[in-house]
Amino acid sequence: MTFIPTSVLVTGGAGFIGSNFIHSFIANNSDCTVTNLDCLTYAGNLKNLTALEGNPHYRFVKGDIGDAALVAGILADQRIDAVVHFAAESHVDRSITGPEIFVRTNVLGTQVLLEESRKHWQSGAVAAFRFLQISTDEVYGSLGDTGYFTEETPLAANSPYSASKAGADLLVRAYHETFGMPTLNTRCSNNYGPYHFPEKLIPLLIHNIINRKPLPVYGDGLNIRDWLHVRDHAVAIETVLKTAAPGAVYNIGGNNEWKNIDIVNLVCDLLDSRLRRADGENRGLITFVKDRLGHDRRYAIDASRLKADLGWGPSYTFEQGIAETIDWYLANQEWVAGVTSGAYREYYKNQYDGGAA
Ligand code: NAD
Numbered sequence: 519m520t521f522i523p524t525s526v527l528v529t530g531g532a533g534f535i536g537s538n539f540i541h542s543f544i545a546n547n548s549d550c551t552v553t554n555l556d557c558l559t560y561a562g563n564l565k566n567l568t569a570l571e572g573n574p575h576y577r578f579v580k581g582d583i584g585d586a587a588l589v590a591g592i593l594a595d596q597r598i599d600a601v602v603h604f605a606a607e608s609h610v611d612r613s614i615t616g617p618e619i620f621v622r623t624n625v626l627g628t629q630v631l632l633e634e635s636r637k638h639w640q641s642g643a644v645a646a647f648r649f650l651q652i653s654t655d656e657v658y659g660s661l662g663d664t665g666y667f668t669e670e671t672p673l674a675a676n677s678p679y680s681a682s683k684a685g686a687d688l689l690v691r692a693y694h695e696t697f698g699m700p701t702l703n704t705r706c707s708n709n710y711g712p713y714h715f716p717e718k719l720i721p722l723l724i725h726n727i728i729n730r731k732p733l734p735v736y737g738d739g740l741n742i743r744d745w746l747h748v749r750d751h752a753v754a755i756e757t758v759l760k761t762a763a764p765g766a767v768y769n770i771g772g773n774n775e776w777k778n779i780d781i782v783n784l785v786c787d788l789l790d791s792r793l794r795r796a797d798g799e800n801r802g803l804i805t806f807v808k809d810r811l812g813h814d815r816r817y818a819i820d821a822s823r824l825k826a827d828l829g830w831g832p833s834y835t836f837e838q839g840i841a842e843t844i845d846w847y848l849a850n851q852e853w854v855a856g857v858t859s860g861a862y863r864e865y866y867k868n869q870y871d872g873g874a875a
């Protein structure tokens with residue numbers, strides 16, 4: 519049974535994955551409207567969405583997912599029939615130095631969104647409804663040298679970030695089990711691509727190489743991540759939203775494992791030629807630093823259920839995706855400079871607050 523949404527609330531749509539999802543979803547669904555609710559933390563950047571300004575199928579609301587009255591108003595006024603919930607604190611390192619905001623946003627914020635969604639869905643205001651929780655492979659903890667996370671792998675989160683995401687996933691499950699609410703839950707591996715905040719490994723590497731800054735590699739550099747292009751993730755989310763059975767959980771991944779040091783070397787080498795530097799020059803910037811506390815050793819996702827049930831698979835090869843991503847950052851140095859200088863935060867004030875601080 520296919521679910522065709524008509525009015526979607528996207529939370530956290532000014533962030534990396536949310537903004538890529540909105541671009542992809544609006545391009546694929548000309549009869550649907552998207553309301554983007556984002557409180558614009560340091561990670562929210564409306565410059566990711568300038569191409570949609572003036573689009574009648576898109577509207578932006580600045581606000582917090584923890585604001586129950588605001589959320590209830592949007593759900594009712596826009597006759598929302600699908601919530602796609604990206605909004606979160608997303609950076610593991612920040613969760614180690616300041617976990618409180620992770621619990622507030624990722625756990626309590628999700629609970630508010632779920633509760634207001636439940637009331638809206640039970641009011642019968644819309645004929646059909648879905649709540650899609652965007653989660654992460656990190657809720658499963660860490661793997662040894664072999665094996666994969668499946669949807670049956672027990673949750674064993676290790677960082678404050680992943681613990682807060684696991685808490686949210688369990689609340690989503692509880693709303694399905696307790697109230698029969700039509701929830702969905704996806705757990706994806708590491709994304710890369712355009713609009714990625716340069717605190718995360720791949721955009722940090724590109725930015726630092728361009729500026730001849732050190733490339734910090736945590737620990738021995740042998741930790742492993744599975745990498746997926748963000749546009750493949752966006753298509754997977756749309757597929758799950760429209761075709762998954764309520765209550766379903768799906769892993770999403772690229773079947774594309776890399777040791778961190780191998781990614782670092784690859785990005786160095788691809789940028790040697792693009793920046794007309796000598797072969798191996800960028801590798802000279804690599805600096806091994808103190809390891810992340812509790813650093814998960816290996817993530818690897820088994821996404822075969824999503825392929826078997828709903829037919830989704832990644833379309834990008836990593837060679838193509840990483841080359842395109844590097845070229846995107848080189849072509850969008852203004853975007854990167856706006857982020858690193860903090861100018862992107864002024865953009866909101868000028869666009870929406872009439873310049874008020
Ligand atoms: P991001 O940090 O780039 O963006 C998060 C967005 O949420 C920002 O725009 C921020 O302003 C907004 N936000 C934060 N708190 C909010 C609040 N209280 N109310 C409203 N908006 C708020 O994150 P991302 O990398 O795009 O990740 C998006 C989601 O996908 C997260 O839930 C994350 O856990 C999940 N995820 C990320 C990855 C990845 O590789 N980046 C992989 C799997 C899952």
Ligand code: DAU
Nearest residue numbers: 608609610654655656707708717718719734735736741778
């Ligand atoms: O697996 C999905 C997760 O991927 C998402 O849930 C998170 O929101 C997202 O941030 C990402 O988490 P990671 O911790 O894996 O991503 P990050 O880019 O921070 O780090 C990737 C790997 O690189 C990790 O093993 C730590 C290492 N690293 C990271 C940075 C920033 C370094 O060695 N040096 C660095 O400077």
